[in-house]
Amino acid sequence: MFSPSHFTAVLLFALCASTVFGITMRETPRRMLRYGLYCFALFVGSAIVLSWGMYLIAR
Amino acid sequence: MAPHSAPAAGKDSPQGFVYLPLIAGWLVPGAGHFLVRKWGRGALLALAILSMFVLGIVMQGKVYSSAHDILDMLGFVGDLGSGLLYIGSRVLGFGADQVQVTTADYGTRFIVIAGLLNVIAAVDAHNLRTGRKPL
Numbered sequence: 001m002f003s004p005s006h007f008t009a010v011l012l013f014a015l016c017a018s019t020v021f022g023i024t025m026r027e028t029p030r031r032m033l034r035y036g037l038y039c040f041a042l043f044v045g046s047a048i049v050l051s052w053g054m055y056l057i058a059r
Numbered sequence: 060m061a062p063h064s065a066p067a068a069g070k071d072s073p074q075g076f077v078y079l080p081l082i083a084g085w086l087v088p089g090a091g092h093f094l095v096r097k098w099g100r101g102a103l104l105a106l107a108i109l110s111m112f113v114l115g116i117v118m119q120g121k122v123y124s125s126a127h128d129i130l131d132m133l134g135f136v137g138d139l140g141s142g143l144l145y146i147g148s149r150v151l152g153f154g155a156d157q158v159q160v161t162t163a164d165y166g167t168r169f170i171v172i173a174g175l176l177n178v179i180a181a182v183d184a185h186n187l188r189t190g191r192k193p194l
Contacts, residue, residue, distance in 0.1 A: 001118070001119055003118070004118070004165075009169075013169065015107075017176060020108065020180055
């Protein structure tokens with residue numbers, strides 16, 4: 001059984017989802033790459049921000 | 060005046076069964092793009108969706124087989140988006156029946172999202188086939 005940490009799971013999820021979003025939502029390869037990187041950064045960045053937010057609320 | 064312009068209007072209209080990439084893309088991830096000769100895009104989509112589904116299975120994620128409430132129903136619909144991957148996993152008995160550890164909960168989401176991403180990819184292949192999205 002594969003048991004990744006929560007952050008590793010976020011990275012894997014973001015990688016796969018942003019690949020699909022990049023290819024399907026844009027028309028040229030350059031714009032696909034840029035949009036894919038943008039989605040990846042938003043997925044990971046929002047997970048980090050929300051995690052810190054929940055940590056500070058719980059204290 | 061352009062008396063012979065009528066036949067030219069249908070020159071760029073798609074020929075054949077336009078829903079084939081949609082159906083093929085739903086059944087096999089990336090197959091819709093392969094049918095419209097987008098080999099690189101199809102391979103990347105297949106890799107991303109297949110990886111997500113397999114990661115969900117190896118994390119002991121739940122593969123929905125029936126719907127007891129609205130959340131189960133939504134998960135079932137999401138799983139169905141994977142096409143033959145879902146049918147194969149049901150036939151071969153992959154995935155867990157019950158979520159018992161946190162990782163399995165992640166895995167369940169991975170499997171559902173893989174199905175939903177596959178639907179997006181199949182619709183994209185259909186748009187390429189019909190010309191709604193430029194090739």
